[in-house]
Amino acid sequence: MEAADTDSSTTSGMNVVSMNRSNCIGVLGAADGWYMRDLQRAANELNANSHHPIDILPLTFDTLSVQSLETLNVRASKARGETTSIDINALDALLVRTMPLGSLEHVIFRMNALQVAQEAGVRVLNPPRCLEVCIDKWLTIQKTRSKGLLTPRTICCQTRDEALHAWNTLGEDCIVKPIFGGEGRGIVRVQDYDIAWRVFSTLEQLRSVIYIQEFVRNDGTDLRLLVLGEELYCVRRDGGGNWKANVSQGGTATRIEPTFEQADIAYRAAKIVDGWMVGVDVIEDNDGRNVLIEVNAVPGWRATATAVGIDIAKRMLELITQ
Numbered sequence: 001m002e003a004a005d006t007d008s009s010t011t012s013g014m015n016v017v018s019m020n021r022s023n024c025i026g027v028l029g030a031a032d033g034w035y036m037r038d039l040q041r042a043a044n045e046l047n048a049n050s051h052h053p054i055d056i057l058p059l060t061f062d063t064l065s066v067q068s069l070e071t072l073n074v075r076a077s078k079a080r081g082e083t084t085s086i087d088i089n090a091l092d093a094l095l096v097r098t099m100p101l102g103s104l105e106h107v108i109f110r111m112n113a114l115q116v117a118q119e120a121g122v123r124v125l126n127p128p129r130c131l132e133v134c135i136d137k138w139l140t141i142q143k144t145r146s147k148g149l150l151t152p153r154t155i156c157c158q159t160r161d162e163a164l165h166a167w168n169t170l171g172e173d174c175i176v177k178p179i180f181g182g183e184g185r186g187i188v189r190v191q192d193y194d195i196a197w198r199v200f201s202t203l204e205q206l207r208s209v210i211y212i213q214e215f216v217r218n219d220g221t222d223l224r225l226l227v228l229g230e231e232l233y234c235v236r237r238d239g240g241g242n243w244k245a246n247v248s249q250g251g252t253a254t255r256i257e258p259t260f261e262q263a264d265i266a267y268r269a270a271k272i273v274d275g276w277m278v279g280v281d282v283i284e285d286n287d288g289r290n291v292l293i294e295v296n297a298v299p300g301w302r303a304t305a306t307a308v309g310i311d312i313a314k315r316m317l318e319l320i321t322q
Helices: 034-047 104-119 128-135 137-146 160-169 193-205 260-272 302-308 312-320
Strands: 006-011 014-019 024-028 055-059 072-077 083-087 093-096 154-157 174-177 188-190 210-214 221-228 231-238 252-255 277-284 290-296
Touching: 024 034, 034 055, 034 302, 034 312, 093 104, 093 312, 104 128, 128 137, 128 290, 137 154, 137 210, 137 260, 137 290, 154 160, 160 193, 160 210, 174 193, 188 193, 193 210, 221 260, 221 312, 231 260, 231 302, 252 302, 260 277, 260 290, 302 312
Parallel strands: 014 083, 024 055, 024 093
Antiparallel strands: 006 014, 055 072, 072 083, 154 210, 174 188, 174 210, 221 231, 221 277, 231 252, 277 290
């Protein structure tokens, strides 16, 4: 993507482009993914009626480099697969739409780089601390529960024997999740001792932390409350007989008006994790209680936008550039 009014310099053998224009938003995510395309589509539609155009620059974590504590560079995708190196500090905002897997060093470096960018004055959305908390499901549960929100009983351990004890404590019916992950992938319900023994043995051999949560009994649906700044959009997700209600797992989403308590949970959760845009998942259990399940710092909006009839990508860009 070509940028007008630019200054170029060479740093460590790379051509670094610094942009001197307004409304330039870097997006760390899959360059060819649906969400990147949706943001670019929304920007183009807004630009048609604006004197201050919005530029969307697709960026990736694997090209991130720090030249000094003041200069962070990352390569931006251009047409025909070409790339150019840009200075993150020149962006008006940096929108984080992914947190790819990597080594411990990769993860720590990437999070520290976002922190450096934020301290240098770049508006990072969501902020690094929000990403750090929400990427870790166990930490999210601990922080929200400590602030008074109702969450499922959750046990984290590292050995098969401890996990089997936790499974028994939770009534021999539990959910086993990866601490890092999303869209319902890798989540299993364990109700049988032999399956529990095999699952927990495998996780121990893989040197994984074993994250166990009680199974919250309900009608097979859950709520996704999307907090966007001060705005809130809510849908009920139905797994159609599958206890996993995620739309990515085949569920459907229908717009609903949240109760005062449900809206309060969503806003409180967003504040606890310091989130600007978060997806708050709540289950209404068979006793009528609203139970917070997860807070997602990189929430999808495809199904929610369709269900609520709001162009969420466009609304995001409007709020960022206000």
